[in-house]
Amino acid sequence: MKESFFRSMTWLHTWVGLLLCWLLFLIFFAGTISFFRHEISLWNQPAVHSIDHNKQQQQTLIESGLKYLDRAAPEANRWWIGLPSNRQPELQVSHRHTQGEGKRDKWIDERLDPNTLSPVEGLIETKGGNFFYRLHFDLHYMDRKLARWLVCFASLFMLIALISGIVIHKRIFKDLFQFRPQKGVRAWLDAHNLSSVLALPFHLMITYTGLITLIFMLFPNPAETLYEDGLKGFRADFYPERQRIDASDIKVNYPAFTAAFTHFYQNWPEQKIKRVIVDHPSNAAVNIKIYGDNGTLIRDEYPYWQYSGTTGELLKTARLDPSNAEVLYGGMIAVHSGRLAHPGLRWLYFICGIAGCIMIASGCIMWAKRIRERLKPTQTASFGLKLVETLNVATIMGLPLATAGFFYANRLLPADMVARADNEVLTFFLVWLATALFTCVFRDKRAWHWLAYSNAVVWLLLPVCNALTTDGNLVTYILDGKWILASFDLAFIATALVFYLQAKKLAAKVTVNKRVVNKSPRATAEQRA
Template sequence: MKESFFRSMTWLHTWVGLSVCWLLFLIFFAGTLSFFRHEITLWSQPAFHSIQAVQPDTQAQKQQLVFAIERLSKQAPDADNWRISLPNDRKPALELVTQAARTEGKGRGKRESHYFDPNTFDELSDYRQTAGGNFFYRLHFDLHYLDRKLARWLVGFASLFMLIALISGVVIHKRIFKDMFSFRRGKGSRTWLDGHNLSSVIALPFHLMITYTGIITLIFMYFPYPILSTFNGDFKAFSQELSATKIQYQRSHIKDELAPLEQILTQVQHTWPNTALDSVSVSYPFDQAATITFRASTLKTIRDEPPTLVFDANTAQLLAATPVKLSSSETIFDSMTALHTGRLAEPVLRWLYFFCGIAGCVMIASGCVMWAKRIRERMKANIKGSFGLKLVEALNVATIMGLPLATGVFLYANRLLPNATLARADQEILSFFITWLAVCMFACFKRDRAVWRNLALLIGVMFAGLPLLNSMVLEGNTWRYLNEKNWVLFSADFVCLVIAFASFMQYQKLSSPPARLVKNSSALKRGVTS
C-alpha cells in the first residue's frame, strides 16, 4: 500500500508538472523580472537617468501637485480624466496622464503621458515610448496576445497544477533536507535530478507562497459564486461594496470651477499626517460632477490596495474614504496580494524575491530536461525518439533558451530603435516575440546538444555586449555608474555580465563530450588494452 501510494504520487508529480511546465516557465520567468519592473523601465528610459531623486515629503509633493494641476488645466481642460503619478524611490519622474473625452461609438478617449523633472519641472522632451518592465509584468498573467480572460484562466490552471506538483513533490521526497546539500556533477539525468531537488527545496517556502497567492489574486474570477448569489452577478456593486471609494459618476456637462487645491490638501494631510502620496486623479475636471482622488503610497507596507480619499473637486467635500482598519478577510486577501506582487519589498527583500524566482525557473527547467534526458538514456542507440519525446525536447529548447534570447533582443531593440519610430513600444514587444518564434521554429527541426551550445554562446555574446552598447549610445557606462553610486544602472550592467558569464560557462560545458560518452570511451580503451 505504501509503495503504491508513493508510485501514485510520483506519477502525479511527473505528469502534472510536465503538462504545464513550459507555460509555468514563462510565468515564472516574466514574474521574476517583474519584481524589478520599475528598475527595468528606468533603464529603458535614458531621459530619466539624469534626474536627481526627490524624497516624497509633504512640501515637495504639494509643489508637484500645484504645478501638475496648473499644467493640466491649460493643456487638457476638457479631458475625461487626469492622473498625476508622483515620483518615488523607484520612479524618479513626475508623470502626467490625460485621457481625452469619450467619443460616442468609439469607447474611451486617447491617453497621453508627459514626464517632467520633479526638481526643475522641465518636460523631458527626449522621452521615448517603451514597454519597459511593464511588458514582463503584464506578460506574467495576461500572456500578451491572448484574450485577457482566457489568459488568466490558463495562468490559474497552470498555477493550480504547480501547487499540486509542489505538494506531491514534498510527499515523495524521502530525503528533503539532504537534497538541499546534494549535487553530483557529471552523472547525466542524476545531475539534473539533483539540480531539480536543490532548486525546489532551497526556495520551497517561496514557491508555495508565490503559487498560492497567485491563485488568490484572481480568486473572484475563478470562484464568482458568492458574487453571483449575494449581488446577483453585479460585479460593479460588489466592487463598490468592497471599496466605497470606487464610485462611478457620469459627466453632467455643466461647467464648474475646481476648488482651491490648498483647501483639499489640508484635509488630506489632516487625515494622513506625514504620509507620502502615490498618485492623484481628477475625473471630469471643470464639470459639476468632477471628483479628485488621492492614493497613499503602500511601498513599505504589506498592503496592495492603497488607502484612498475621494473629494468633490468643486466643493472640496469628502465623498468617500477607505476604512482605517480592514476586516479580517479583507486584511488576509489584501496581504496575500501584496506578498505576491512584492511591491512592499525593500531592495534586499526584492533581490531575495528575484533569486527565489530564478530558483523556480531552474526547478521547472531542470524537471523538463530531466524527463527527456531519462527517456534518451534508456533508449538504444539505433532507436529513434517518439513524437512525444521530440515535442518535449523542442519545447525545452524553445522555452528555456528562447525566452532569455528574446529578452536580450527586446533590450537591444530598446537601445537601437529611433525615438521617432511609429508605435515604438509595440515594435520592442514584436522583436521579443519574433525572436522567440524563430527559436521555436528552429527547435522543431534541430534540438540536439549543438543547438543548446550555440544558443548559449549567442545569449552570452548578446548580454556581454549590452553594457558596451550602453556606453556607445548613452553618456554613461558601468564604471561611471559605480562611481556615481547609481545602483540601478550599475546593477543592470552587472546582471547582464553575470548572465553572459553563466552562458559562456554553459557553452564550455556543452562543448565537452557528455560524461557518459567519456566513461564509455575510457572503458573501451581499457578493454582494447587488456
Template sequence: MKDSFFRSMTWLHTWVGLLMCWLLFLIFFAGTISFFRHEISLWNQPAVHSIDNKPTDQKALISAGLDYLHEKAPEANRWWIGLPSPRQPEVHVSHRHSQPDGQRDKWIDERLDPNTLTQVDGIVDTRGGNFFYRLHFDLHYMDRKLARWLVCLASLFMLIALISGIVIHKRIFKDLFQFRPQKGVRAWLDAHNLSSVLALPFHLMITYTGLVTLIFMLFPGPANTLYEEGVKGFRSDFYPERQGIEKSEQTLNSPAFENAFAHFYHNWPEQKIKRVIVDYPTDLSATIKIYGDNGTLIRDEYPYWQYSGSTGELIKTARLDPSGGEVLYGGMIAVHSGRLAHPGLRWLYFICGIAGCVMIATGCIMWAKRIRERLKPNQSPSFGLKLVEALNLGTIMGLPLATAGFFYANRLLPAEVTGRADKEILAFFLIWLAATVTAGLWRSRRAWQRFAHLNAAVWLLLPICNALTTDGNLITYIMDGKWILASFDLTFLATAAVFYMQGNKLGAQPNTVKQGSVQNRRLGREQKA
C-alpha cells in the same frame, strides 16, 4: 492508480509537472523579472536618468502637476499625477481624452523633472517592466479571460506538483546538501531537488498567493451569494474608487483643489501621497481622488480619499481602517507581487524566482533525457519526445534571448517610430519564435551549447550598447551613485558569465549514453525502494 501510494504520487508529480511546464516556465520567468518592473521602466527611459532623486515637497509637486495639466489638457476627462519614488525619480503626469464613435479613450503620458518642474524631453514610447508584469498572467496576444484561466490551471498544476514532490522526497533534507555533477541524469535530478528544496517556502507562497489574486474568477460563489450583481457588486463595494461618475455637462471654471488638499493635510498630516487622479476636471461633477502611499506595509490597495471638485468637501474614504478580511486578502496579493519589498528583499524574491525557473527547467530536461536514454540503439525517438526536446530548448534558451532582444529594441529603435512600444514587444516574440523554430530543427547537445554562447554574447554586449546609445555607462553610474542603473549592467554581465560557463560545460561533457543509461536504471531502482 499505481500499485503503491508512493508510485502514484511519483506518476502524479511527473505528469502534472510536464504537461504545463513550459507555460509555468514563462509565468515564473516573466514574474521573476517583474519584481523589478519599475526599475526596468526606469532603465527604458534614458531621458530621466539624469534626474537627481532628492527629497521633494509633495504639496509643491502636486500643485505644479495640476497647474501643468490645467494648462496643457483642460479638455481631458481625467488627469493622473504619479509622485516620485526611489524607483521612479520623475513626476508622471497623464491625461485621458475621449474618442469619437465609441473608440477607446486615448492616454497621453508625460514626465516632469521634480527639481525644475519642467517637462522632460526625449521620453520614448515603451511599456518597460509592465510588459513582463502583464505577460506573466495575461500572456499577451491572447484573450485576457482565457489567458487568466490558463494561468490559473497552470498554477493549480504547480501546486499539485509541489505537494506531490514533497511527498515523494524521502530524503528532502539530505538532498539540500547533495549535488553530483558529471553524473548524467542523476546530476539533473540533484539540480532539480536542490532548486526545489532551497526555495520551497517561496515556491509554495508564490503559487498559492498567485491563485489568491484570481480567486474570485476561480470561485465566484461567495460573491454571487452576498451581492445581487455577484463579483461585479463585490468589486464595486471593495473598490469604490473604480466606479465611474456621470458627467453633468456644466462647466467648472475653478476646481476647489486648495480646499480639498487643505482638509486632507489637516486631518492626515503624516500620510504620504502615491498619486492624485482628477475625473472631469472642468465639469461640475469633477472628483479629486487621493491615494496614500503604503510604503513597506503588507497591503496591496492604497488608502483612498475622494473629494468633490466643485466644493472641496470629502465625499468618501476607503481602506483607512481595513477589516481583517481586507488585510488578509490584500496582504496575500502584496506578498505575491513583492510590493512591500525593500531592495534587499526584492533581490531575495528575484533569486528565489530564478530557483523556480531552474526547478521547472531541470524537471523538463530530466524527463526528456530519461526517455532518450531508454531508447534502444536502433530505435527512433517518438514525435512526443522530439516535441518535448524542441520546447525545452526553445523555451529555456529562447526566453532569455528574447528578453535581451527586448532591451536591445528599446535602445536601438528610433524614438519617432510609430507604435514603438508594440515594436519592442514584437521583437521579443519574434526572437522567441525564431529560437523555437530553430530548436525544432536542431535539438542536439551542440544546439544547447550554441544557444548558451549566443546568450552569453548578446547579454555581454548589452552594457556596450547602452553606453553607445545613452549618456551613461557602468563607470559613470557607479561614480554618480546611480546604483539602480549600475545594477542593470552588472546583472547583464553576470548573466553573460553564467551562459558562457554553461556553454563551456556543455562542450566539455561527452555524450555518454551508455553510462547515462546505467545511471538511469540505478536511479529508477532507488526511487522504487
C-alpha cells in the same frame, strides 16, 4: 498499499509537472523579472536617467502637477499624477481624452523633472517593465480572460506538483546538501531537488497567493450570492474608487483643490501620497481622488480619499481601517507581487524566482533524458520525446535570448517610430520564434551549445550597446551613485558569464560524445568500409 500510494504520487508529480511546464516556466520567468518592473521602466527611459534625487515637498509637486495639467489638458476627462520615488524619480502626469464612439479613451503620458518642475525632453514610447508584469498573467496576444484561465490552471498544476513532490521526497533534507555533477540524469535530479527544497517556502507561497489574486474568477459564487449584482456589486463595494463617474454639462473654471488638500493635510498630516486622480476636471462632476502610500506595509490596495471638486468636501474614504478579511486578502496579493519589498527583499524574491525557473527547467530536461537513455540502439525517438526536447530548448534558452532582444530594441529602435512600444514587444516574440524554429532543426546538444554562446554574446554586449546609445555607462553610473542603473550592466555581465560557462561545459560534452561515437564498433566498421 504504501508502495502503490508513493507510485501514484510519483506518477502524478511527473505528469502534472510536465504537461504545463513550459507555460509555467514562462509565468515564473516573467514574474521573476517583474519584481524589478519599475527599475526596468527606468532603464528603458534614458531621458529620466539624469534626474537627481527629488528635493521638493509632495504638496509642491502635487500643486505643480495640477497646474501643468490645467494648462496642457484642461478638456481631458481624467488627470493622473504619480509622485516620484526611489524607483521612479520623475513626476508623472497623464491625461485621458474621450475618443469617438466605440473607441477606447486615449492616454497621453508626460514626465516632469521634480526639481525644476519642467517637462523632461527626449522621452520615448516604451512599455518598460510593465510588459513582463502583464506577460506574467495576461500572456500577451491572447484574450485576457482565456489567458488568466490558463494561468489559473497552470498554477493549480504547479501547486499539485509541489505537494506531490513533498510527499514523494523521502530524503528532503538530505537532498538539500547533495549535488553530483557529471553524473548525467542524477545531476539533473540533484539540481531539481536542490532548487525545489532550497526555495520551497517561496514556491508554495508564490503559487498559492498567485491563485488568490484570481480567486474571484475561480470561485465567483460567494460574491454572486451576497450581492444582487454579483461580482459587479462586490467590486463596487470593495473598489469604490474604480466606479465610473458620469460627466456633467455644467462647466467649472478650476476645481476646489485648495479646500480639498487643506482638509486632507489637517486630518492626515503624516500620510504620504502615492498618486492623485481628478475625474472630469472641467465640469461640475469633478472628483478629486487621493491615494495614500503603503510603503512597506503588507497591503495591496492603497488607502483612499475622495473629495468633491466643486466644494472640496470629503465624500468617502476606503481602506483607512481595513477589516481582517481585507487585510488577509490584500496581504496575500501584496506578498505575491512583492510591492512591500525593500531592495534587499526584492533581490531575495528574484533569487527564489530564479530557483523556481531552475526547478521547472531541470524537471523538463530530466524527463527527456530519462526517456532517451531508455531507448535501445535500434529504437528511434518518438514524436512526443522530440516535441519535449524541442520545447525544452526553445523555452529555456529562447526566453533569455528574447528578453535581451527586448532590451536591444529599446535602445536601437528609432525614437519617433510609430507604435514603438509595440515593436519592442514584437521584437521579443520574433526572437523567441526564431529560436524555436532553429530548435526544430537542431534538438541535440548543438542547439543548447550554440544558443548558450548566443546568449553569452548578446548579454555581454548589452552594456556596450547602452553606453553607445545613451550618455551613461557602468563607470559613470558608479561614480554618480546611480546604483539602479549600474546594477543593470552588472546583471547583464553576470548573465553573460553564466551562459558562457554553460556553453564551455556543453562544448566539452559535445567533444566527448563525438569521441565515443567515433570509437563505437559501428563507427569503426563504417570507417573501414
